[in-house]
Amino acid sequence: MVMSVIEERKIVMNSPGPVNQILDFYKKLERNPEYEWVKWSKVRKRFTIKNANAFFIGVMLDQGQTAERAWDGGEHMVDNHFKGKRNFWKSVAATHRSTIRKICQKGYDETSYASVFCFNKFPIWLRNASDKMLNDYKGDPRNIWNVTSENVNEIYIRFKSFDGIGDALSKMAQFILVRNYGIAGGIENRSNMSVKPDELVRRVLFRSGISTSNKIRESIEALENLHLPSPADFDAAAWIIGREYCLKNKPKCYSCPILVSCQYGKRHNQANSADAKSRGAPRSVE
Numbered sequence: 001m002v003m004s005v006i007e008e009r010k011i012v013m014n015s016p017g018p019v020n021q022i023l024d025f026y027k028k029l030e031r032n033p034e035y036e037w038v039k040w041s042k043v044r045k046r047f048t049i050k051n052a053n054a055f056f057i058g059v060m061l062d063q064g065q066t067a068e069r070a071w072d073g074g075e076h077m078v079d080n081h082f083k084g085k086r087n088f089w090k091s092v093a094a095t096h097r098s099t100i101r102k103i104c105q106k107g108y109d110e111t112s113y114a115s116v117f118c119f120n121k122f123p124i125w126l127r128n129a130s131d132k133m134l135n136d137y138k139g140d141p142r143n144i145w146n147v148t149s150e151n152v153n154e155i156y157i158r159f160k161s162f163d164g165i166g167d168a169l170s171k172m173a174q175f176i177l178v179r180n181y182g183i184a185g186g187i188e189n190r191s192n193m194s195v196k197p198d199e200l201v202r203r204v205l206f207r208s209g210i211s212t213s214n215k216i217r218e219s220i221e222a223l224e225n226l227h228l229p230s231p232a233d234f235d236a237a238a239w240i241i242g243r244e245y246c247l248k249n250k251p252k253c254y255s256c257p258i259l260v261s262c263q264y265g266k267r268h269n270q271a272n273s274a275d276a277k278s279r280g281a282p283r284s285v286e
């Protein structure tokens, strides 16, 4: 009997398979001090204006380069440029566009703050952000996320209205603020936060068999069908698996925490073991 794709998927969902393994992996991460960021803050943490500016710029820079470099870039920019008596955003707005470009493209210890992909766009985004920040948020990014618990989604909408901050980055910014800083109700909104799976998460969903495709629409649908109590936690665990094990080429299935239930991983691992055996076998002499 040939099973339909939907039936096959139901079996995957109902078995103690990849979904549960990813959730178990999240519990382990929660206890690991190296992954502090996956935990929900129990208290509301405050930003200084300087940290808020660095956070906002870090969000903008977090595309096409490592997250570590992006966050560091945000801090570096507020520490080293557009300083003085003025508000940071007033300084950006008052700076000539050619100088902004020079700072953005050379000001990070003689390198560009943005990735190659955003090299020419970032100076324009930053200048446009200064206008919006001054006009709509009184030059203070903290006003972007100064919303009540019921309006938590407003954070996402507001980030998305800035040039250069797309869907995924807006979602990410909202997550970090709510989960790690306890903003807009914090943990109260744990179950209300929808996710926007990025490339890493989509790859894990697809290879593990949770989603029938690695396309964005199918991945979101697959996640919604799981009715998870906390989609954000699942997303964080899947993201770490995607980043550390499920590499595009040469995934490290042999050490992946969900190997035993991953469709692709089991096949890939078996093929590799067979390959290793055949390479190790003595050759016959003709």
Ligand code: SF4
Pocket: 204, 207, 208, 241, 245, 246, 247, 251, 252, 253, 254, 256, 257, 258, 259, 262, 263, 264, 265, 266, 268
């Ligand atoms: S077992 Fe392999 S293919 Fe499956 S999620 Fe882990 S690394 Fe990716």
